[in-house]
Amino acid sequence: MPSSTIRITVNGAAHDIDAAPDTPLLYVLRDDLGLTGPKFGCGLGQCGACMVHIDGAAVHSCRTPLSAAARGPITTIEGLGTPEKPHPVQQAFIDEQAAQCGYCMNGMIMSAAALLAKTKSPTRQQIRSTLNGNLCRCGTHMRIVRAVERAASLGASQSGGSDE
Amino acid sequence: MSSTTTRRDFLKRTGVLVVGFSLGLHSRADAAVFETGAAPAANQLDSWLAINADGTITVYSGKVELGTGVSTALRQIVAEELDAPFEKIAWVQGDSDRTVDQGSTVGSQTIKRGGAQLRMAAATARAALLELAAPKLGAAPGSLEVASGVVRVHGDPSRHISFAELLGGKRFERTVNSAAVPKATTAYTIVGKPVHRVELPAKMTGRHTYVQDVKVDGMLHARVVRPASIGAKLLSVDDSALGAIPGARVIRKADFLAVVAPREYDAIRAAAAIKPAWSESATLPPMDELKQTLMSIPSTERGVASDGTSGAGRVAKRLAATYKWPFQMHASIGPSCGVADVRNGKATVWSSTQGSHTLKSAIAHLLGMQPDDVHVIWIEGSGCYGHNGSDDAAADAAVISREVGAPVRVQWSRADEHGWEPKGAAMVMQVAAGIDASGKIADWDYQVWTPTHSSRPGAQPGGEANFIAARLMGMVPSSRGSLGGERNAAHTYSVPAMKVRAHLLERAPLRTSSLRGLGSPQNTFANESFMDELAQLAGVDPIEFRLRHLSDPRAVAAINAVARLAKWTPRVSGSSRAPSNGVARGRGMAFVRYEGTEASVAAIVDVEVDQAQHRVRVTHAYVAHDCGLIVNPDGLKNQIEGNVIQAASRALNEAVQFDRSRVTSLDWRGYPILRFADAPDAVDVVLIDHPELPSVGAGEASTSPIPAAIANAIFDATGVRLRDVPLRV
Ligand code: FES
Ligand code: FES
Numbered sequence: 050m051p052s053s054t055i056r057i058t059v060n061g062a063a064h065d066i067d068a069a070p071d072t073p074l075l076y077v078l079r080d081d082l083g084l085t086g087p088k089f090g091c092g093l094g095q096c097g098a099c100m101v102h103i104d105g106a107a108v109h110s111c112r113t114p115l116s117a118a119a120r121g122p123i124t125t126i127e128g129l130g131t132p133e134k135p136h137p138v139q140q141a142f143i144d145e146q147a148a149q150c151g152y153c154m155n156g157m158i159m160s161a162a163a164l165l166a167k168t169k170s171p172t173r174q175q176i177r178s179t180l181n182g183n184l185c186r187c188g189t190h191m192r193i194v195r196a197v198e199r200a201a202s203l204g205a206s207q208s209g210g211s212d213e
Numbered sequence: 214m215s216s217t218t219t220r221r222d223f224l225k226r227t228g229v230l231v232v233g234f235s236l237g238l239h240s241r242a243d244a245a246v247f248e249t250g251a252a253p254a255a256n257q258l259d260s261w262l263a264i265n266a267d268g269t270i271t272v273y274s275g276k277v278e279l280g281t282g283v284s285t286a287l288r289q290i291v292a293e294e295l296d297a298p299f300e301k302i303a304w305v306q307g308d309s310d311r312t313v314d315q316g317s318t319v320g321s322q323t324i325k326r327g328g329a330q331l332r333m334a335a336a337t338a339r340a341a342l343l344e345l346a347a348p349k350l351g352a353a354p355g356s357l358e359v360a361s362g363v364v365r366v367h368g369d370p371s372r373h374i375s376f377a378e379l380l381g382g383k384r385f386e387r388t389v390n391s392a393a394v395p396k397a398t399t400a401y402t403i404v405g406k407p408v409h410r411v412e413l414p415a416k417m418t419g420r421h422t423y424v425q426d427v428k429v430d431g432m433l434h435a436r437v438v439r440p441a442s443i444g445a446k447l448l449s450v451d452d453s454a455l456g457a458i459p460g461a462r463v464i465r466k467a468d469f470l471a472v473v474a475p476r477e478y479d480a481i482r483a484a485a486a487i488k489p490a491w492s493e494s495a496t497l498p499p500m501d502e503l504k505q506t507l508m509s510i511p512s513t514e515r516g517v518a519s520d521g522t523s524g525a526g527r528v529a530k531r532l533a534a535t536y537k538w539p540f541q542m543h544a545s546i547g548p549s550c551g552v553a554d555v556r557n558g559k560a561t562v563w564s565s566t567q568g569s570h571t572l573k574s575a576i577a578h579l580l581g582m583q584p585d586d587v588h589v590i591w592i593e594g595s596g597c598y599g600h601n602g603s604d605d606a607a608a609d610a611a612v613i614s615r616e617v618g619a620p621v622r623v624q625w626s627r628a629d630e631h632g633w634e635p636k637g638a639a640m641v642m643q644v645a646a647g648i649d650a651s652g653k654i655a656d657w658d659y660q661v662w663t664p665t666h667s668s669r670p671g672a673q674p675g676g677e678a679n680f681i682a683a684r685l686m687g688m689v690p691s692s693r694g695s696l697g698g699e700r701n702a703a704h705t706y707s708v709p710a711m712k713v714r715a716h717l718l719e720r721a722p723l724r725t726s727s728l729r730g731l732g733s734p735q736n737t738f739a740n741e742s743f744m745d746e747l748a749q750l751a752g753v754d755p756i757e758f759r760l761r762h763l764s765d766p767r768a769v770a771a772i773n774a775v776a777r778l779a780k781w782t783p784r785v786s787g788s789s790r791a792p793s794n795g796v797a798r799g800r801g802m803a804f805v806r807y808e809g810t811e812a813s814v815a816a817i818v819d820v821e822v823d824q825a826q827h828r829v830r831v832t833h834a835y836v837a838h839d840c841g842l843i844v845n846p847d848g849l850k851n852q853i854e855g856n857v858i859q860a861a862s863r864a865l866n867e868a869v870q871f872d873r874s875r876v877t878s879l880d881w882r883g884y885p886i887l888r889f890a891d892a893p894d895a896v897d898v899v900l901i902d903h904p905e906l907p908s909v910g911a912g913e914a915s916t917s918p919i920p921a922a923i924a925n926a927i928f929d930a931t932g933v934r935l936r937d938v939p940l941r942v
Contacts, residue, residue: 083428
C-alpha cells in the first residue's frame with residue numbers, strides 16, 4: 050500500500066504520520082514516535098502485550114491499522130503516568146510488586162485502567178475475565194488481580210481524565 | 214588507532230539512544246578496564262565497584278536480571294556489606310567489557326554464588342574505606358564505624374568522612390580479599406527486608422528498556438525466514454515482489470534466510486512477500502510414538518545412585534509405573550530480539566542473553582573475529598526461564614549486520630519463537646518399588662530416558678555451532694555430553710535399596726535446552742507421584758508415608774509447615790470425596806529437596822475436576838520453602854507464586870505439537886498457557902528463614918513439586934491416576 054499522511058493524536062499531542070495506512074499502530078508508536086511502552090508479543094491479537102486505549106477502550110495496537118487509529122484519541126501507557134507521578138493503576142501495581150519480567154505489564158495495566166474507568170468496583174470475577182486475554186508467562190496472576198483490586202479501592206476510576 | 218579510541222568512537226558512532234544505558238556509561242572511576250575489550254579481572258576490587266565523586270556507588274555485576282528480582286536482592290547484599298545507602302547504588306550488569314565473568318545467570322545460582330562474590334568485594338571495599346579514613350580522622354581503624362556511606366569515629370559521630378570524600382572518582386587499586394570477614398548476619402539491617410524492586414516503577418510506566426526497545430542510529434529492521442520444516446534445504450528464493458517495498462532486500466547464507474528494510478513493517482511485509490522453495494523431509498517421529506522413540510534412541514547409561522542390595526526378601530507388595538513428559542516451551546511473552554552492529558572488524562551486540570561473556574566469544578567465532586573485538590551489552594528481555602531464543606536472535610542480528618554493513622535489529626515473530634526456540638526436554642520415567650509388611654519402602658528402582666537439557670552456544674571454538682544461524686549456514690554442533698536430565702532423578706528419602714539410572718540420549722527429535730528446573734520437574738513428577746501410589750498401596754496418609762522415610766530435619770520441617778498452612782487432615786488419598794454438581798475436589802502434596810542439597814520445598818494443592826468439561830483447575834496452592842538465608846522475602850514469594858502458576862500451566866496445559874517435519878504449535882492457540890480464568894483463587898507461601906545458613910538457589914526449586922502435587926490431587930478427587938503430562942481428565 051502506498052504511504053500517505055495520517056494524523057493521529059497520542060497522549061494529547063497530534064502527529065502527522067507518513068506511512069502505509071495498513072501499518073499496524075504498534076509500529077508507528079514504537080518506531081516513529083519512540084513510545085516503546087506498548088510491546089510486541091504476537092501480532093495476532095492473542096496476548097495483549099500491545100494494548101493502548103483508543104477513545105478510552107483498550108485495543109490491540111498490533112491489529113489496529115494506522116488508518117483506523119485516527120478514529121479517536123490514543124493513550125499509551127506512557128500517557129497514563131510517569132515513574133514520578135504514576136497513574137493510580139500503575140501505583141497499585143508498584144505497591145503490590147505485581148511484576149516479574151514485566152513484559153506483559155503494558156497490557157495488564159492498560160486493560161485494567163480501561164476496566165476501572167468504566168466499572169468503579171469490579172468483582173474479582175470481572176477482573177479475571179477482563180484480563181483473560183492478557184497472557185503472563187512469569188505467573189504473576191495473583192499479584193496482578195490484587196493490584197487491580199487495590200487500584201479500585203484507591204479510586205482509579207476518578208483519574209480516568211488523564212485518559213483523554 | 215589504538216583500540217581505546219576505536220571502542221569509544223564506535224560507541225559514539227552507534228549513538229545508543231536508549232535511556233537505560235546512560236546509567237551504565239558514566240561514572241567508571243577509571244575507564245581503563247573496559248577499553249581492553251577483555252572482561253575485568255575477578256580478583257581486582259575495581260572490577261566490582263566504584264565510589265563515584267557524587268557519592269553514588271556503581272556496582273558491576275556479571276549476573277543479570279531475568280525478571281526474578283535478583284538485581285534488587287544483589288543490591289541489598291552490597292548495601293548491607295558496604296553500609297551504603299541502598300538508593301545510592303547504581304547497577305551495571307552483563308556487559309562483557311565492564312563486568313566480571315561470573316558465569317551465566319543460570320541454575321538458581323545468582324544469589325548463592327554471584328551474591329557471595331559481591332559480598333566479598335563489598336566487604337573488601339568497606340575495610341579499605343576504613344583504612345583510608347583512619348589517618349584522615351586521626352583514629353585507629355578499629356575505633357571507626359560505617360553507616361550510610363559515611364565513616365565515623367565510634368562514640369564521636371561529629372568526626373566523620375563520606376565515601377566520596379575518601380575515594381570519589383578514584384580507584385581502590387587493590388585485590389579482593391578472599392579472607393575479608395563479612396558482617397554477622399545478626400547485624401543485618403537491609404538483607405532480609407522486603408525492599409521494593411528497583412526497576413518496577415519504570416516497568417509499570419512503559420519506561421523500562423527491554424532489548425526489544427533498543428534503537429541504534431542507522432539501524433535496519435530484519436526478520437528471519439526460517440525453513441519450512443526442520444532440516445529443510447533452501448533451493449531458491451523468488452524475491453521479485455520486493456521491488457514494491459522500499460529498501461527491502463534478502464540476505465541468504467546457505468539455508469539462513471532473512472530480509473531487511475529501513476522500516477519495521479516493511480521488513481514484516483518483505484518476509485511475507487518472498488517465496489522461498491525448500492526441499493523438505495520427514496525427520497520427526499509420530500507424536501503418539503514419542504515414548505517409544507525416546508526409549509529407542511541410542512543412549513549412554515549413567516548410574517545416578519546405587520545403595521544397598523535388593524529388598525526382595527522383605528517385600529510384601531510391589532508396584533511399577535511409567536510416567537511421560539512432553540516437549541515444552543519457554544514461551545516467553547516477548548519473542549526474542551537481538552541488535553547488532555558489525556562493522557570495521559568490530560561488533561557490538563545488544564542481547565537479553567543469560568551469558569554475555571559466553572555470547573561474546575561464540576559470536577566472535579561465528580563471525581571469524583577475535584573475542585575481544587566483540588562487545589556484548591546485556592539488556593533485559595521478556596522473562597526467559599532458561600535458554601530461549603535470546604542467543605539465537607543475537608547471532609541472527611550479527612550475521613545480518615555483517616552482510617549489510619549497518620546496525621540491524623532482528624525481531625522474531627511469534628511463530629519464529631514458538632517454532633524455533635529450544636524446547637524443554639521430553640522424558641520418560643520408569644519406577645518400580647516394593648514395600649515391606651510395615652508399610653515402608655523396601656527397594657526402589659528408577660530409570661529415566663532423557664535428552665540433554667543444554668544446547669547453549671559455547672565459548673570455545675565450535676561452541677558457536679549451537680546457534681540456529683550457524684546450523685543453517687551448515688555448521689554441525691559437536692556433542693558436548695548430556696546435562697540436566699538426572700536432576701532430582703534420585704529422591705532424598707531413606708530406602709534400604711535404591712538404584713537410579715539415567716539413559717542419556719544421543720539426540721532428540723527436537724532441539725532441547727534448559728527450561729526452568731531442567732529435568733527436575735519431570736523426575737519429581739515421577740518420584741512424587743509414585744510416592745503417593747506407594748502410600749496408597751500401603752494404605753497410609755501421603756504425608757505420613759513420606760515422613761516415615763525422611764530424616765533430614767529441614768525436609769521434615771518444610772512438610773510439617775505446609776501441612777499446618779493447608780490444615781491437612783491425615784487420610785488415605787481418594788477416600789473422602791464425592792463429586793457435587795459434576796465437580797470433584799481433591800488435595801495432593803509433593804516434596805522436593807532441589808538437586809538433593811538445595812532448597813527444600815513442600816507443596817499442597819487443592820484441585821477441582823470437571824470431568825464432563827475435561828477441566829482441572831488448581832483452586833488453592835500452599836508452599837513451604839526453605840532456601841537458607843532469605844535476602845528479600847517479597848521477591849522470593851513473588852518467584853514462588855510465579856513458579857506455582859507456571860508449573861501448573863506446564864502440568865495441565867502444555868505439550869509442543871509437531872507433525873512429521875515441523876513444530877505445529879506456532880501461536881498461543883496452538884500452545885495454550887494458563888490464563889486468569891484458570892488461575893488459583895489463592896497461592897499461600899510460608900517462608901522458612903535460616904539466617905544462620907547460606908542462601909541456596911530459589912529460582913527454580915518450587916516448580917518441581919507442583920506437577921506431582923496436582924496429579925496426586927486429581928487422584929484424590931477422582932481415583933484416576935494420571936501419569937502423562939499434560940494431565941488430561
Ligand atoms: S502483540 Fe498484540 S495481542 Fe499480542
Ligand atoms: S511479568 Fe513476565 S510475562 Fe508477565
